[in-house]
Amino acid sequence: MSEGAYQCLWAASHVTLQELLDQEQPLLEPVPSQDRQSFQYKISMLYLHYLELLRQFDTIYDQMVQPQKRRLLQRLLNGVVGRVLELKDELVRVDLCETHCLDRVLQDLKMTPANLEVPIPKYFQLEQSSAVKEREVMLAEILSRLEPVSSQEGFPEMPRTEAIILVQSAERARQGRLRATLMREIRKEEERDQRIREDGRHRFSSDQGAVIIQKVWKGYQQRKRVKQDRHTEMEFIGMLPSPNQTEHMGILSQAFLGEETRRLRQMEKEEEFQLAIAKTHDSLIDTEGPDMREKMKDQIRQWFIECHALTGRFPDYPDEALGGSSLIFADKTPEQVRMDLEMQAQESKKSKEQEKGKDKEKSEKKKKKKGKEGKTRKGEADTMLKILPSKFIPVINAGHEEYINQWKNRHESAHPSQSFDPETLQEEKRKEVELEIRIQVDELMRQELRNLRLAVDKEEGRLLKTPKKKTGKKTGKKKKEKDLTPDRSVESLYEELVIFGLLKKSETVALKDYVGDCLYLGSTLSLANKLPMPSLFDIRQNMALYAVLRLGSPDIHSVAPLIRSILLVGPSGTGKKMLVQAVCTETGANLFDLSPDNLMGKYPGKNGVQMMVHMVFKVARLLQPSVIWIGNAEKTFYKKIPKEERKMDPKRIKKDLAKAMRLLNPGDRVMLIGTTDRPQLAEMKGLCRLYERILFMPRPDYASRYVLWKHMIEAQGAQVSQNLDISALSKVSDGYTAGHILQAIQSVVTERRLLQLSKRPLVASEFVGHLAKLDPVYREEEESLKDWYYKTPLGKKNAKLSKDQQEAEEAKLAKEKKKRK
Numbered sequence: 088m089s090e091g092a093y094q095c096l097w098a099a100s101h102v103t104l105q106e107l108l109d110q111e112q113p114l115l116e117p118v119p120s121q122d123r124q125s126f127q128y129k130i131s132m133l134y135l136h137y138l139e140l141l142r143q144f145d146t147i148y149d150q151m152v153q154p155q156k157r158r159l160l161q162r163l164l165n166g167v168v169g170r171v172l173e174l175k176d177e178l179v180r181v182d183l184c185e186t187h188c189l190d191r192v193l194q195d196l197k198m199t200p201a202n203l204e205v206p207i208p209k210y211f212q213l214e215q216s217s218a219v220k221e222r223e224v225m226l227a228e229i230l231s232r233l234e235p236v237s238s239q240e241g242f243p244e245m246p247r248t249e250a251i252i253l254v255q256s257a258e259r260a261r262q263g264r265l266r267a268t269l270m271r272e273i274r275k276e277e278e279r280d281q282r283i284r285e286d287g288r289h290r291f292s293s294d295q296g297a298v299i300i301q302k303v304w305k306g307y308q309q310r311k312r313v314k315q316d317r318h319t320e321m322e323f324i325g326m327l328p329s330p331n332q333t334e335h336m337g338i339l340s341q342a343f344l345g346e347e348t349r350r351l352r353q354m355e356k357e358e359e360f361q362l363a364i365a366k367t368h369d370s371l372i373d374t375e376g377p378d379m380r381e382k383m384k385d386q387i388r389q390w391f392i393e394c395h396a397l398t399g400r401f402p403d404y405p406d407e408a409l410g411g412s413s414l415i416f417a418d419k420t421p422e423q424v425r426m427d428l429e430m431q432a433q434e435s436k437k438s439k440e441q442e443k444g445k446d447k448e449k450s451e452k453k454k455k456k457k458g459k460e461g462k463t464r465k466g467e468a469d470t471m472l473k474i475l476p477s478k479f480i481p482v483i484n485a486g487h488e489e490y491i492n493q494w495k496n497r498h499e500s501a502h503p504s505q506s507f508d509p510e511t512l513q514e515e516k517r518k519e520v521e522l523e524i525r526i527q528v529d530e531l532m533r534q535e536l537r538n539l540r541l542a543v544d545k546e547e548g549r550l551l552k553t554p555k556k557k558t559g560k561k562t563g564k565k566k567k568e569k570d571l572t573p574d575r576s577v578e579s580l581y582e583e584l585v586i587f588g589l590l591k592k593s594e595t596v597a598l599k600d601y602v603g604d605c606l607y608l609g610s611t612l613s614l615a616n617k618l619p620m621p622s623l624f625d626i627r628q629n630m631a632l633y634a635v636l637r638l639g640s641p642d643i644h645s646v647a648p649l650i651r652s653i654l655l656v657g658p659s660g661t662g663k664k665m666l667v668q669a670v671c672t673e674t675g676a677n678l679f680d681l682s683p684d685n686l687m688g689k690y691p692g693k694n695g696v697q698m699m700v701h702m703v704f705k706v707a708r709l710l711q712p713s714v715i716w717i718g719n720a721e722k723t724f725y726k727k728i729p730k731e732e733r734k735m736d737p738k739r740i741k742k743d744l745a746k747a748m749r750l751l752n753p754g755d756r757v758m759l760i761g762t763t764d765r766p767q768l769a770e771m772k773g774l775c776r777l778y779e780r781i782l783f784m785p786r787p788d789y790a791s792r793y794v795l796w797k798h799m800i801e802a803q804g805a806q807v808s809q810n811l812d813i814s815a816l817s818k819v820s821d822g823y824t825a826g827h828i829l830q831a832i833q834s835v836v837t838e839r840r841l842l843q844l845s846k847r848p849l850v851a852s853e854f855v856g857h858l859a860k861l862d863p864v865y866r867e868e869e870e871s872l873k874d875w876y877y878k879t880p881l882g883k884k885n886a887k888l889s890k891d892q893q894e895a896e897e898a899k900l901a902k903e904k905k906k907r908k
């Protein structure tokens with residue numbers, strides 16, 4: 088696509104954005120809970136539109152070359168991502184469920200399930216900071232130092248004679264098999280000859296012979312023609328991939344090349360822009376700086392004189408924290424400024440006095456308040472649904488306005504090379520330079536004011552500064568974390584964690600490799616009062632929303648609703664570990680492994696655990712983004728520790744972990760992800776308190792199994808031909824997880840089998856035998872996991888909601904019946 092095309096897309100995105108911003112205001116009005124469905128519908132619409140916008144801004148930001156536009160686009164992109172996250176939270180609050188059936192909304196908006204996919208901004212990976220890359224190198228270097236030991240352990244050496252015997256016996260077996268097949272064929276030939284000799288030859292006339300040959304030939308030809316027609320028909324209706332795949336691939340690679348070229352141009356233009364920033368700054372300081380300085384001084388002096396003439400004394404100089412002298416010229420008269428400053432001083436005095444009094448009253452009031460307000464507010468909140476005010480809308484609004492004022496009506500022919508715009512740059516830099524100079528001028532003028540007071544008013548001891556804002560109190564309330572390793576560098580802590588196996592290299596897995604289709608009949612199921620199970624597609628979207636989008640950008644994390652931890656619950660093989668690794672790959676996060684099995688024998692004792700948790704969280708925070716993974720998360724909260732695991736003491740990190748998690752604030756891009764397949768063994772309260780979100784991962788449904796079979800066979804290097812009935816395979820593999828399916832495929836599609844594919848295509852029956860050897864997820868196991876999930880806080884709320892809704896419906900029906908009578 089050309090620059091013009093991206094420009095058009097940008098303009099179109101802002102038209103949509105304007106429409107969305109207009110729809111935001113009405114949603115802030117509270118809605119009675121009876122209208123839950125229409126409220127949910129409205130939020131879902133907005134959510135889907137923002138998702139679409141996110142996709143567009145991501146494409147434009149990825150390909151636009153002009154550096155100033157890209158800066159604005161990044162702000163807009165982050166704003167839209169943040170809004171999507173906020174709307175997702177709203178959906179959870181309204182639905183009281185982690186997954187939502189948006190099929191009806193999709194249909195109304197004429198969208199496809201592909202529009203539900205949460206796009207991960209490409210810049211997360213492309214613009215990963217150099218620090219992240221350096222860290223990867225550092226980890227690889229430490230691991231390579233450790234490797235020789237493990238590789239020696241992994242492969243025990245075999246004595247030479249033993250190896251020769253092994254090779255010889257394998258070779259003899261091969262020769263034996265060959266000879267046996269040869270002998271079998273010779274024997275068969277002999278038997279056939281003997282049978283012909285015994286039967287005697289059947290004689291055909293020449294006409295009979297001709298008819299037989301014609302029959303066979305015509306049949307063969309017709310079958311061939313029908314097969315060909317069927318193939319072209321299937322190709323035509325898009326049921327088969329077109330034969331010219333190479334052409335298709337060529338077009339794709341050409342497009343990819345084009346995108347890469349634009350990215351290279353982006354870098355060139357960015358470098359140019361960085362140079363220009365430094366140059367403009369210096370030239371502004373040299374050319375306009377002295378004038379600015381003098382003008383400011385004159386203005387401030389004038390203010391001194393006017394104030395003195397009006398009030399009889401010189402004013403107090405505004406504090407630096409309040410913006411220094413810029414406060415004076417914010418369209419206010421000297422009198423107003425003096426009043427403001429005095430008011431501030433008085434207010435701070437008052438508030439001090441009030442605070443003392445308040446402390447006493449507080450405890451009494453608290454008790455009363457809790458009783459009264461708690462009841463009324465709770466009652467209201469229960470009956471009214473309302474969207475929370477957004478923190479990202481102001482950001483989006485500001486970006487939207489900037490686009491309209493600066494870029495919308497600009498004729499691009501003025502900047503054909505897509506270089507930066509010097510005028511805009513100068514304007515921006517002028518403001519910055521003005522601020523810098525003002526700080527210097529303020530320093531000088533403060534001194535001048537002091538001298539003036541001495542000379543004119545003969546005042547000496549008066550305070551020049553207005554009282555400072557209290558900043559320490561609020562932060563002082565929160566407990567500060569003690570640094571247990573103040574004298575150690577991050578690098579040394581990092582190395583220690585790698586050596587102890589607490590920091591691991593994560594496998595490279597993209598989130599899109601977690602394949603799975605969505606639930607197409609979700610709304611129909613919920614209408615029939617059947618709680619739909621989350622599909623694999625839902626799980627992937629939730630991981631993108633809760634983990635990847637939050638960890639990927641510091642700007643988004645610090646403003647978006649905070650989520651510190653996720654628990655993935657599902658039977659073995661449903662891809663829990665894979666998702667953890669995908670989050671690390673997509674965001675470039677460190678992977679810390681705090682699984683109880685991994686901690687066995689490491690950092691013993693109470694102090695040891697404290698130190699270990701401290702080190703993990705310190706490194707995780709300093710080298711963010713980070714993922715802290717706890718496999719078999721139920722073990723940390725065991726109701727009763729099994730005898731064989733007592734030695735491991737799996738619960739020892741429980742307290743320190745909870746403490747460390749509480750200290751994570753917005754902006755600390757650290758996420759705890761727990762995985763478990765037996766959550767029933769853990770105490771519910773503790774587990775649900777530590778993990779803020781719980782995602783239930785059931786076994787895949789038919790649609791997901793279909794795409795899993797297809798994707799995994801292709802990933803193994805085999806082409807899925809018409810001979811392979813994927814539908815049948817999906818049907819018979821009900822109850823098996825993605826892990827099972829992968830195992831079956833790996834045992835069938837071996838290298839040897841791949842070589843035979845041209846002569847002997849794959850068929851469904853080959854997989855069935857291998858699948859049958861594996862244990863599926865039994866209904867009892869799944870039911871017990873479901874039961875557990877319904878006992879979680881969100882599960883309980885959801886159950887209550889559906890019960891209430893059912894009761895309300897029944898009451899309505901009963902009323903209608905009465906009326907009819």
Ligand SMILES: Nc1ncnc2c1ncn2[C@@H]1O[C@H](COP(=O)(O)OP(=O)(O)OP(=O)(O)O)[C@@H](O)[C@H]1O
Binds near residue numbers: 657661663763826
């Ligand atoms: N949806 C999926 N798409 C592609 N591959 C998948 C999917 N789900 C699982 N897999 C594959 O299945 C295998 C098993 O997955 P994984 O080990 O992540 O499961 P798990 O739930 O963590 O299992 P366990 O509870 O036994 O540790 C992995 O190789 C993974 O790549």
